[in-house]
Amino acid sequence: MAPTLTTDSEVGQTFVGTRTVRPDGADKVTGRARFGADFNLPGQLIGRVLRSPHPHARIISIDTSRAEALAGVKAVVTRDDFPDQSSEFVPAGEMMMNYKDVVRNVLAREKVLYEGHAVAAVAATSVAIAKRALKLIDVKYEVLPHVIDVVEAMRPDAPVLHDDLFTAGVEPKATTPSNIAKRIEIGHGDIEAGFAKADVIVEREFKTQPVHQGYIEPHAALASVSEDGSAEVWCTTQGHFIVRAHCARLLGMDIGQLRVTASEIGGGFGGKTVVYLEPLAVALSKKAKRPVKMVMSREEVFRASGPTSGATVRVKMGATKEGKIVAAFAELKYQAGAFQGSPVQPGVMCAYAPYDIENVKVIGYDVVSNRPKVAAYRAPGAPISEFAVESVVDEIAKKLEIDPVEFRLQNAAREGTKAAYGPKFGPIGLTDTLHAVEKTNHYTTPLDPWQGRGVASGFWFNIGGETCCSLTVNEDGTVSLMAGTPDIGGLRASLAMVAADEMGVPYEKVRPIIGDTGSVGFNFLTGGSRSTFSGTMAVVEAARQIKADLCRRAAKLWEVPVEQVQFENGSVKPIGEAAEKAKPMTVADMAKVAGKTGGPIGGYGRINAQGAGPSFGTHLVDLQVDPETGRVTILRYTVAQDAGKAVHPSYVEGQYQGGAAQGVGWALNEEYIYGPDGKMQNAGFLDYRMPVASDLPMIDAIVVEVPNPRHPYGVRGVGETPIVPPMAAIANAIENATGVRFTELPMSPPKVLKALKERGLNKPANGKGTNGGPAGH
Amino acid sequence: MARVVLVGNLTQLTDGVAEFDLPASSVRELFQLLGERHPALGPHLQEGVAVAIDGQIYQDTLLEPIEPDSEVFVIPQIAGG
Numbered sequence A: 001m002a003p004t005l006t007t008d009s010e011v012g013q014t015f016v017g018t019r020t021v022r023p024d025g026a027d028k029v030t031g032r033a034r035f036g037a038d039f040n041l042p043g044q045l046i047g048r049v050l051r052s053p054h055p056h057a058r059i060i061s062i063d064t065s066r067a068e069a070l071a072g073v074k075a076v077v078t079r080d081d082f083p084d085q086s087s088e089f090v091p092a093g094e095m096m097m098n099y100k101d102v103v104r105n106v107l108a109r110e111k112v113l114y115e116g117h118a119v120a121a122v123a124a125t126s127v128a129i130a131k132r133a134l135k136l137i138d139v140k141y142e143v144l145p146h147v148i149d150v151v152e153a154m155r156p157d158a159p160v161l162h163d164d165l166f167t168a169g170v171e172p173k174a175t176t177p178s179n180i181a182k183r184i185e186i187g188h189g190d191i192e193a194g195f196a197k198a199d200v201i202v203e204r205e206f207k208t209q210p211v212h213q214g215y216i217e218p219h220a221a222l223a224s225v226s227e228d229g230s231a232e233v234w235c236t237t238q239g240h241f242i243v244r245a246h247c248a249r250l251l252g253m254d255i256g257q258l259r260v261t262a263s264e265i266g267g268g269f270g271g272k273t274v275v276y277l278e279p280l281a282v283a284l285s286k287k288a289k290r291p292v293k294m295v296m297s298r299e300e301v302f303r304a305s306g307p308t309s310g311a312t313v314r315v316k317m318g319a320t321k322e323g324k325i326v327a328a329f330a331e332l333k334y335q336a337g338a339f340q341g342s343p344v345q346p347g348v349m350c351a352y353a354p355y356d357i358e359n360v361k362v363i364g365y366d367v368v369s370n371r372p373k374v375a376a377y378r379a380p381g382a383p384i385s386e387f388a389v390e391s392v393v394d395e396i397a398k399k400l401e402i403d404p405v406e407f408r409l410q411n412a413a414r415e416g417t418k419a420a421y422g423p424k425f426g427p428i429g430l431t432d433t434l435h436a437v438e439k440t441n442h443y444t445t446p447l448d449p450w451q452g453r454g455v456a457s458g459f460w461f462n463i464g465g466e467t468c469c470s471l472t473v474n475e476d477g478t479v480s481l482m483a484g485t486p487d488i489g490g491l492r493a494s495l496a497m498v499a500a501d502e503m504g505v506p507y508e509k510v511r512p513i514i515g516d517t518g519s520v521g522f523n524f525l526t527g528g529s530r531s532t533f534s535g536t537m538a539v540v541e542a543a544r545q546i547k548a549d550l551c552r553r554a555a556k557l558w559e560v561p562v563e564q565v566q567f568e569n570g571s572v573k574p575i576g577e578a579a580e581k582a583k584p585m586t587v588a589d590m591a592k593v594a595g596k597t598g599g600p601i602g603g604y605g606r607i608n609a610q611g612a613g614p615s616f617g618t619h620l621v622d623l624q625v626d627p628e629t630g631r632v633t634i635l636r637y638t639v640a641q642d643a644g645k646a647v648h649p650s651y652v653e654g655q656y657q658g659g660a661a662q663g664v665g666w667a668l669n670e671e672y673i674y675g676p677d678g679k680m681q682n683a684g685f686l687d688y689r690m691p692v693a694s695d696l697p698m699i700d701a702i703v704v705e706v707p708n709p710r711h712p713y714g715v716r717g718v719g720e721t722p723i724v725p726p727m728a729a730i731a732n733a734i735e736n737a738t739g740v741r742f743t744e745l746p747m748s749p750p751k752v753l754k755a756l757k758e759r760g761l762n763k764p765a766n767g768k769g770t771n772g773g774p775a776g777h
Numbered sequence B: 001m002a003r004v005v006l007v008g009n010l011t012q013l014t015d016g017v018a019e020f021d022l023p024a025s026s027v028r029e030l031f032q033l034l035g036e037r038h039p040a041l042g043p044h045l046q047e048g049v050a051v052a053i054d055g056q057i058y059q060d061t062l063l064e065p066i067e068p069d070s071e072v073f074v075i076p077q078i079a080g081g
Helices: A025-030 A065-069 A099-106 A127-135 A150-154 A191-197 A240-251 A278-288 A298-304 A344-350 A382-399 A404-411 A430-438 A491-503 A531-558 A587-592 A649-668 A726-738 A749-758 B008-013 B027-037
Strands: A045-051 A057-063 A073-077 A089-092 A095-098 A118-124 A138-143 A180-188 A200-208 A220-225 A231-235 A258-262 A292-295 A311-319 A325-337 A360-368 A451-460 A465-473 A479-483 A510-514 A565-568 A571-574 A601-609 A615-625 A632-642 A699-704 B002-006 B019-022 B049-053 B056-059 B071-076
Touching (some): A045 A127, A057 A118, A065 A073, A073 A127, A073 A278, A118 A127, A150 A360, A180 A344, A180 B008, A191 A311, A191 A325, A278 A292, A344 A360, A382 A404, A404 A430, A430 A632, A430 A699, A465 A587, A491 A531, A531 A565, A531 A571, A531 A587, A531 A601, A615 A726, A632 A726, A649 A699, A649 A726, A726 A749, B002 B008, B027 B049, B027 B071
Parallel strands (some): A479 A510, B002 B071
Antiparallel strands (some): A089 A095, A180 A360, A311 A325, A451 A615, B002 B019, B049 B056
């Protein structure tokens, strides 16, 4: 087994675990921080995209001549400006990505596959001219029938999106093109034997709608291509090295010719791990020989960037009357959007992850349909499958008259439990989170009629990955820290805290920045809850190099063996026989003589971080249902989640709260609404209703810490798990409040009201109601 | 020898065989041995898979050692958003 990176024994934790002031805070609250649309260059042009008005159509021809002739238009690009890509799958997060699909998503080639699909792009001297130019591009379409819903898309008679897509993972091999890209299956044990042992079996089908990550900052990119073929891009992204790789590949450039800078980011949540505008901006800039800036409108973000899947999920679970789950089956059908690659794989793997079940079988289908290609959204795939599973778990607990937390504890995965996807878990904190929730005042506070309480648990694997980080000791002893993973949730503060503790210098003396792709080695994107986990490991590595270097320099200065020099509490000091030979020197002291002792002082951590520990969480929610309007109001919300070690507790709590808030929106309001014409009808924040501050109470966050033994500080990633439990917790609470089990999301007011009316549960105007409404447990 | 289990669709490339006992001392050697036994499997091991060795998941690392009594699962690669 590879050695675990551990922190040096003399490192204390002065800053790690405290709530330091964030280094990006002042700029963000004053407006000085530069987000994607804040970059400008002299002479820049404005880029705009022509998008398909049809959800499915063959492109007969594209004539850009009139647009090119318009005064002020400096460049127009179409599919002809991007070389076609052969079919080649490469890793792209939780899904494999095919560059043949990527080039077609950036600009349509043979077909347009969703309303909003990019067809051409222009660069002009003003917004008005760019918009006029778009209208002058003549595209002839042959409109084709479309299909949106995943079950509809799986039908044998559904309109087929790709003539060369044959279902993988089936026997015999598929010979007819289909919208079903892949079938996958995992499991262990004997599912039929398991159900035969069950005293209680619950089987339900669930449906979720596509939802968007809802980042407040639209996609934006500025590109400048030089006459020598080199280029620079500034963009809002979760992975500027990935942007570099994609642009270089799509445009036939050497990677080293392209330098990408990640701006501050106004949310990504997985949706900014892919490219949309960046390759277009580079192509336009190359043609126009001027910088080109492109910013999506909110409507474009909805119509043309990847949300997560809508899905249909069937779950069947069986348990003994003593409360032991003996069999668990699930069938997941996920929309991938226009090209294959939904997160059904992780959805399949996560579905039963919180439980120790002897007999498990989970099947998944990856299905294309005429909507934007899905992109990752925070624990991709898991919230959907967990909504279904945790709802059924709750129903079984209720049938068996077992407390829902106790039922989960009885069946919880623990260290040594074999996961449904194969390996045994190491140390994990699920039971700790369940106990934490059980002990809260929240769990036992009485409820009134029409109020309900729900609980649900969730999980994400977390990852490490390639990470580079440099530490430089400046002449005055301050430390410059350069990371390469965009900071989407407090990374800079966390890295600076670890650097300060490792180096024994004050936190305020460490200045962290995120370097561009030319300044630091390759970093995988920020996603998979990896950045603090792997970034801090790289910092420890870099700090270790510096401390060893300082000891060597001091040994030479003092003319003692290096074994008689030790780094401790921010100083090198002689020890042993050399103890009296010299006085300790601080990092700042050594910095003053850096040049005289060998040159600048620095360290460079370059790792492929392994050993990420999974994070389990449990959510508890109280809500009130208004039987006259169907509105659900969240009254109280508690999140308990295992962070391993919270480097900066405020940021960890913020991740818990943010994930929960997004889950509330997903549960209660958010959905893409399509008309019969296959076009999105609510492409704006007015009608695509996300929670705002007034919709939510303060979300209480309990940080559980079961250290990850593979990290020097015990860190586990935390960013994704918090979005996994909310939808089930809320559905369980609504059932508790009304007696109605909702199996479709969102549980928005019209749908709740309709369900209550159908059951005669809605109240008259006086608010008391003929039925009274059930009280919470 | 290490006990190796393939998870998911990979077994379709091994005529349904999911479990192996292999004398692999590293992830690279594991992939080589699996590829020799089932040539159709080989290309699929280059990208898109992760390896869990005694419960710890490793991704994109060929040089990770495997002990003689290790339990190894070859699973789909994972990341996140």
